[in-house]
Amino acid sequence: MAGYIEDRWLKKKPNRDTGKRERTALWGQGKRYRVKGIPGVRDRSFETSEDAKQWLAKAQTDTTRGEFVDPRDGAIPLAQYIEKHWWPSRSDEPSTAAPMRSKIWNHIIPFLGATALRDIDAAVLRAWKTQLLTRVESSTAQVIWIHLSTILEAAVDDGRLVKNPCKASRTVKAPKPAKRKAKAWTRPTVDAVRAGLHDRYRIAVDLGVGLGLRQGEAFGLGEDDLDFDAGVVHVRRQLRWDSKGRPYFCLPKGGKTREVPLSPNLARRVQDHLHRFPSVACTLPWRNPEPPTTELEARQRKPISVRLVLITSQENRINYSKWNELSWRPALGAAGVVKKVGEEAKTYGGRSRRYELSREDMFHVLRHTYASTQLEAGESIMSVSAWLGHASPQTTLTHYAHFMPGAGKRGLAAMDEWFGQDPQPNVPEKSLGASQAQSTPRSRR
Structure with a gap:
């Protein structure tokens, strides 16, 4: 097996005259024994030969198994x-x-x-x-x-x-958050918050509740994504902002595009919105707003143009942070969902009231409301999972099982009906039970 121990203080070959190994120029300097010659393993020195032997044996074994790690690298x-x-x-x-x-x-x-x-x-x-x-x-x-x-x-x-x-480690595990059930709003709460928004932003609530869109997906929705004839919406992208405040388009969460059914009444609301607030073309980089440094990055980040359904009063894309602070939270306050906790203060060049923070009442609650409405209506978990763009139906069940009260009731009703009927022991003629039933009287005779 590869590997050996070198004594740095004595020469390898003994003196011909005395038969003893002579001292080297390193005598008394540094650690005496060095392990060498293991392929892919750096040399290592030790004070004693016993330590060197133990390390050599372990290094040889670990190297053979492909498990060697040099402690110095750590x-x-x-x-x-x-x-x-x-x-x-x-x-x-x-x-x-x-x-x-x-x-x-x-x-x-x-x-x-x-x-x-x-x-x-x-x-x-x-x-x-x-x-x-x-x-x-x-x-x-x-x-x-x-x-x-x-x-x-x-x-x-x-x-x-x-x-x-x-x-x-068996004594310390990853932190586990308390399990919280996803919260959905009632119809009156949705309507109250919607009424508290500027007229041009109310369609955002409809898109969240009616299609289960995430906030970035709603802000990145283009007019061409709406197929009114087929009654579907193509969720192809989301609008995001990087840490430097630069906007860009990218795929929805998880890189999954999807199609969501568009109800006729929601379609009419969207069409009315587009009539009153026409879509505006917005051109942004794809995937990453950083300037490309290679031809491949240039192709990957090539800007795309989208006629956005949701735009600001200045006919520009929506910055989610400003919108949350200046539009969403005031609407929550007006609807009584959150309380005011401070006086007016300057933010983003305007004036905004301070409201308590409530993560469960941000835009994502509209997505939960969409899921709850679908599941409580008896829609299949497979369909809802696909429309939400979840990785699997199990993800949907984990988040929204409590929105399916009817499922357990239907099963309970079926079992109750089963046991509500009188037993009817009609045994098929060719079954084992039938042959036993016929043989029993003969034996008694």
Whole structure:
């Protein structure tokens, strides 16, 4: 097996006259024994021959199995590994990269960045998790934990760690958010919030409730996406903004386009809206607003033009952050959904009242309302899952099973009907039961 131990203090061959090995120029300097000659493994020195022998045996075994990891590679601090090796190799789209970077640089690097990769163990994770949960909600902590686990998994693949401590530890687990049922609005609440919006923005509520669109999908919906003759809406893109405030178009969440049925009454509302507020062409980069540096990036990011259904009074695309602050929250306040918590203050060059924050009452609640309406009407989970663009029907069930009260009742009614009838033991002639029934009287005779 490859590999050997070199004594750095003595020459390899003994003196011909004395028969003893003579001292080298390194006598008494540094560690005496060096392990060498293992393919793909850097040399390593030790104070004693016993330590060298043990490490050589382990290195040979691990190398044969393809599991060798040099502890020195794991000495790199976590922050240095992230900044110089892991993050530059990422190719996430801005909509994913910006929030990911924010969480890593705000909640991982400041607290674990100086720790060497090899020193991140259960005790370190336990202390970090406890401190993390004092700063952010458990749902956010779970996402941050996943980011850290992804980083450490990459370190394993890079040969810097033997195993991922986030997965290997049995005493510390990922934070688990409290299970919350998706919230849906009643018809009066939807109507009240809709009435609190500017006339040109009320169609946004209709698109959310009537099609289950996410906010970015509603703001990126084009007039050409509406097929009034076929009665369907093609959800092909969403409008996003990167961390530098630059807008761009990209595919819907998960990269999944879809078709959603368009009801006749909703179609009439959309047509009326377009008659009063004609769509406006908007040209934006695709996938990434960064200037391309290669021909491939130029093709991938080639701008596209879309005649947007929803536009501002200045006939421009909608910035979701401004719209939430200046239009949505005031509408929630006017409808009594949230309370006012402060006086008027300048925001985005205008004046906006301050309202309490309520994540469950943001635009996404309209999507929940769409799902609840469909499921309570008895629509199949498969259809609703496809219309929502979920990865699988299981995702839909996880989020919206509580909107299906009729399913359990129908099954209960069927069983109740079963047991409500008198037993009718009519046994088929050719069945085993029939032969036994015929043989029993003969035996009694």
